[in-house]
Amino acid sequence: xxxxxxxxxxxxxxxxxxxxxxxxxxxxxxxxxxxxxxxxxxxxxxxxxxxxxxxxxxxxxxxxxxxxxxxxxxxxxxxxxxxxxxxxxxxxxxxxxxxxxxxxxxxxxxxxxxxxxxxxxxxxxxxxxxxxxxxxxxxxxxxxxxxxxxxxxxxxxxxxxxxxxxxxxxxxxxxxxxxxxxxxxxxxxxxxxxxxxxxxxxxxxxxxxxxxxxxxxxxxxxxxxxxxxxxxxxxxxxxxxxxxxxxxxxxxxxxxxxxxxxxxxxxxxxxxxxxxxxxxxxxxxxxxxxxxxxxxxxxxxxxxxxxxxxxxxxxxxxxxxxxxxxxxxxxxxxxxxxxxxxxxxxxxxxxxxxxxxxxxxxxxxxxxxxxxxxxxxxxxxxxxxxxxxxxxxxxxxxxxxxxxxxxxxxxxxxxxxxxxxxxxxxxxxxxxxxxxxxxxxxxxxxxxxxxxxxxxxxxxxxxxxxxxxxxxxxxxxxxxxxxxxxxxxxxxxxxxxxxxxxxxxx
Amino acid sequence: xxxxxxxxxxxxxxxxxxxxxxxxxxxxxxxxxxxxxxxxxxxxxxxxxxxxxxxxxxxxxxxxxxxxxxxxxxxxxxxxxxxxxxxxxxxxxxxxxxxxxxxxxxxxxxxxxxxxxxxxxxxxxxxxxxxxxxxxxxxxxxxxxxxxxxxxxxxxxxxxxx
Numbered sequence: 236x237x238x239x240x241x242x243x244x245x246x247x248x249x250x251x252x253x254x255x256x257x258x259x260x261x262x263x264x265x266x267x268x269x270x271x272x273x274x275x276x277x278x279x280x281x282x283x284x285x286x287x288x289x290x291x292x293x294x295x296x297x298x299x300x301x302x303x304x305x306x307x308x309x310x311x312x313x314x315x316x317x318x319x320x321x322x323x324x325x326x327x328x329x330x331x332x333x334x335x336x337x338x339x340x341x342x343x344x345x346x347x348x349x350x351x352x353x354x355x356x357x358x359x360x361x362x363x364x365x366x367x368x369x370x371x372x373x374x375x376x377x378x379x380x381x382x383x384x385x386x387x388x389x390x391x392x393x394x395x396x397x398x399x400x401x402x403x404x405x406x407x408x409x410x411x412x413x414x415x416x417x418x419x420x421x422x423x424x425x426x427x428x429x430x431x432x433x434x435x436x437x438x439x440x441x442x443x444x445x446x447x448x449x450x451x452x453x454x455x456x457x458x459x460x461x462x463x464x465x466x467x468x469x470x471x472x473x474x475x476x477x478x479x480x481x482x483x484x485x486x487x488x489x490x491x492x493x494x495x496x497x498x499x500x501x502x503x504x505x506x507x508x509x510x511x512x513x514x515x516x517x518x519x520x521x522x523x524x525x526x527x528x529x530x531x532x533x534x535x536x537x538x539x540x541x542x543x544x545x546x547x548x549x550x551x552x553x554x555x556x557x558x559x560x561x562x563x564x565x566x567x568x569x570x571x572x573x574x575x576x577x578x579x580x581x582x583x584x585x586x587x588x589x590x591x592x593x594x595x596x597x598x599x600x601x602x603x604x605x606x607x608x609x610x611x612x613x614x615x616x617x618x619x620x621x622x623x624x625x626x627x628x629x630x631x632x633x634x635x636x637x638x639x640x641x642x643x644x645x646x647x648x649x650x651x652x653x654x655x656x657x658x659x660x661x662x663x664x665x666x667x668x669x670x671x672x673x674x675x676x677x678x679x680x681x682x683x684x685x686x687x688x689x690x691x692x693x694x695x696x697x698x699x700x701x702x703x704x705x706x707x708x709x710x711x712x713x714x715x716x717x718x719x720x721x722x723x724x725x726x727x728x729x730x731x732x733x734x735x736x737x738x739x740x741x
Numbered sequence: 742x743x744x745x746x747x748x749x750x751x752x753x754x755x756x757x758x759x760x761x762x763x764x765x766x767x768x769x770x771x772x773x774x775x776x777x778x779x780x781x782x783x784x785x786x787x788x789x790x791x792x793x794x795x796x797x798x799x800x801x802x803x804x805x806x807x808x809x810x811x812x813x814x815x816x817x818x819x820x821x822x823x824x825x826x827x828x829x830x831x832x833x834x835x836x837x838x839x840x841x842x843x844x845x846x847x848x849x850x851x852x853x854x855x856x857x858x859x860x861x862x863x864x865x866x867x868x869x870x871x872x873x874x875x876x877x878x879x880x881x882x883x884x885x886x887x888x889x890x891x892x893x894x895x896x897x898x899x900x901x902x903x
Contacts (some may be wrong), residue, residue: 362869567869668870669840672745676833689872696872708745715839719824722843722899 242311242322249310249373250303252349257299259348262292312371319359319386321369333369335390337361339542339568341383342576343535345376350533355379359386360568368568380535387522387537432520435594436580436587442559443512446582447505449553456501460494512581517594524594526579536576542566543595544668545690545697546579546661548588548612555657560588560612564595565693577694585612596663600645607642611649611659616640621651622710627681628701641686641699641710646721648688648714650699660697662688665721670714672707686710745837747827752818758859759817759879763810765855767803775799819877824899826866826892828875840875843899844868848889852882864888 302325310323319333342358349355349372356372357379374382447453513530523539544565554560562580569576580591589608593599601607603619610619617623621640628636635654642649648667650660667688674684684707688697702710746752778795785792812832820827825841845866852862862885865876880888 667841668844668868669838669873669875671839671872671874672835672837674835679835687872689868689870691869692871711837711839712748715825715841718841719843719899722841 250307254303338390347531432518438515545695547695548659550657552655567691664717667718754818755879842895845896
């Protein structure tokens with residue numbers, strides 16, 4: 236089954252997965268919140284209570300299932316030539332349309348539970364406002380991937396007409412199975428959809444682990460409890476005696492719990508970071524960049540060319556030894572859960588970071604892209620034609636000012652900053668939304684100003700602080716002009732049609 | 742006098758009537774405080790009580806904020822250039838925003854009851870970026886409508902996706 240042009244339901248397993256997810260969450264809440272109650276219940280050893288409990292759980296499970304089942308029944312989708320449409324809602328009906336000419340990214344997401352059974356959710360992200368995307372859950376993994384290819388194929392503008400218009404597989408639409416045309420259509424569609432991909436980089440798990448350990452968050456999470464315990468031990472029994480006598484042992488216990496909780500929270504963040512970067516691979520194909528990552532939950536992102544709005548490269552102090560960089564991007568369609576989707580490279584060598592940038596911005600528009608970029612990553616002052624911030628900006632940041640700098644190439648604006656943690660912003664000129672200068676009273680005294688480059692919603696917020704006010708004005712004017720010029724020649728929405736990707740390779 | 746003078750076009754300052762709107766809003770906010778503190782001073786204490794410093798403080802605050810409003814409004818301006826719109830604002834913290842017409846997603850014109858009475862409206866431009874702070878407050882109503890149409894027209898002529 237590929238792209239159904241008739242209203243179709245998701246796979247029949249969906250209500251089970253949805254219901255089970257809700258049920259697991261509920262159970263966890265009951266167990267965590269009602270621990271005390273459960274314990275007393277069990278201690279009483281009354282069979283009656285246990286039976287009541289089991290019956291309650293079963294009743295609840297069936298209610299959840301019935302609700303999710305009916306939700307699934309009314310949850311319909313179809314793919315037309317110009318949009319992915321979705322209808323859903325039991326009481327409040329909802330109809331959504333994701334226009335393909337506004338398509339920004341298509342992701343195949345596998346939550347853990349769905350992954351166990353080989354199912355996936357297809358998430359279509361389009362530009363324009365909150366909740367404009369469409370999520371189809373759940374489909375068989377292979378089907379989700381085919382549908383993804385098909386949608387991207389339609390959006391690229393190479394498809395003169397829909398390749399496949401039948402629906403089968405789940406038995407929802409048996410007519411398609413009988414159609415004499417469906418077999419040849421299917422073969423043609425699959426051939427056309429097999430877009431060859433080339434792997435660009437892969438993040439080895441040991442490096443990911445090491446890089447995670449080498450961040451402040453992790454070090455603090457480990458260090459603080461260790462220091463606390465060591466301090467207690469070193470202080471020795473004598474102190475403990477005193478403590479006990481004075482009666483502040485409870486306070487220490489309380490402090491310890493607080494520290495342990497904080498450390499656990501920090502470890503949780505670390506885990507989610509680790510999980511997102513696990514088995515990270517980046518591939519490039521004619522239909523865009525493909526990213527795959529995830530430990531228990533996995534996500535396969537497809538971002539068509541020209542959809543990345545801004546790039547940020549960041550290096551923690553402790554990553555400097557291995558010259559590791561993390562690359563984050565802004566993609567317009569993604570609304571929520573930004574952190575999960577906006578990583579282009581969780582941790583990579585300088586060479587890989589450069590490759591990641593070239594993936595998004597194949598042409599930097601500079602005669603010496605490598606040299607310019609290495610000046611952006613680890614240079615300072617005015618090397619390689621960077622515009623540095625003046626000495627007087629040291630009043631604002633005595634340690635960082637030497638590292639601040641901006642440079643515009645023919646295609647993009649580079650902004651460099653950071654002393655301990657180094658950061659570089661890259662904004663393609665044609666992706667600039669708007670520009671701003673800001674100046675506070677103290678900056679005014681020193682004739683300094685900040686230049687902001689406004690990008691779409693995302694983790695990357697490019698800003699060049701404390702520039703000479705003349706430089707700032709010049710940058711603003713020049714940048715506005717460059718943005719206008721670049722937009723005239725930018726990658727269009729239907730990229731393949733204009734770029735001239737040969738038919739059949741998509 | 743402005744610190745940022747775009748080349749080739751005159752800055753258009755917003756209507757002074759915006760000062761009235763903002764002053765009325767300020768008065769609505771401060772009057773209850775003034776009345777309350779005066780009553781407190783008059784009822785609880787005598788004529789020479791230290792409590793009279795409270796209403797005086799409110800008055801002084803009102804005076805200062807009025808001064809700030811006047812200064813801010815007289816620094817708020819915009820300019821339509823060939824390819825983009827420039828919005829200038831702020832005295833102490835100064836901001837310039839440049840919005841290329843092709844990046845505009847939509848234009849919003851708004852006016853409150855008092856603004857309508859005085860014949861002014863605010864025009865806000867939206868791009869795909871949440872960082873764009875491009876609102877022009879206090880544009881005469883007729884000019885606001887013209888501005889909206891012109892911006893939309895220019896936006897369409899230069900529209901370039903995201």
